[in-house]
Amino acid sequence: MLRPFRFFRLDATDRRFFTAAFISMLAVRAALLFWPVQRVILSTDSVRLPWLDRNAGKLGQRRVAKRIRQAAVLCGGSSTCLSEAIAARFLLARAGFTSELRIGVKKTGGRFEAHAWLECPDNIVIGNPSPEGKQYSRLPSFGRFCA
Numbered sequence: 001m002l003r004p005f006r007f008f009r010l011d012a013t014d015r016r017f018f019t020a021a022f023i024s025m026l027a028v029r030a031a032l033l034f035w036p037v038q039r040v041i042l043s044t045d046s047v048r049l050p051w052l053d054r055n056a057g058k059l060g061q062r063r064v065a066k067r068i069r070q071a072a073v074l075c076g077g078s079s080t081c082l083s084e085a086i087a088a089r090f091l092l093a094r095a096g097f098t099s100e101l102r103i104g105v106k107k108t109g110g111r112f113e114a115h116a117w118l119e120c121p122d123n124i125v126i127g128n129p130s131p132e133g134k135q136y137s138r139l140p141s142f143g144r145f146c147a
Contacts, residue, residue, distance in 0.1 A: 064125075
């Protein structure tokens with residue numbers, strides 16, 4: 001978690017991204033309560049943040065992901081892998097990076113489980129495709145469902 005006094009030690013771009021990450025996490029979590037996942041993703045694709053976009057290129061993928069994880073902790077215990085992945089996808093797009101939301105599913109003993117993570121072309125940025133050693137069957141690219 002980002003402690004308040006550390007927030008002010010960050011440069012202006014990092015502070016903007018952390019603030020945007022926090023707001024994005026809250027907005028995505030609220031939107032997922034009322035809208036289907038596809039609509040939430042399409043809605044985030046259309047949002048522009050001019051105050052963030054002009055300096056977005058200064059941050060790398062890892063720093064954006066770090067700010068999202070810090071914001072998720074600050075938002076509280078109800079943050080999910082899906083909300084983190086969608087918010088990270090939104091911010092990475094503002095920073096000029098392409099990413100792909102991945103969803104995996106698993107059925108164990110009659111119980112259905114799902115997990116989400118975010119991949120950039122060269123690495124996994126948010127989440128883990130097999131957390132706690134669980135193996136999820138990856139669904140087709142999520143972009144195909146939103147087109």
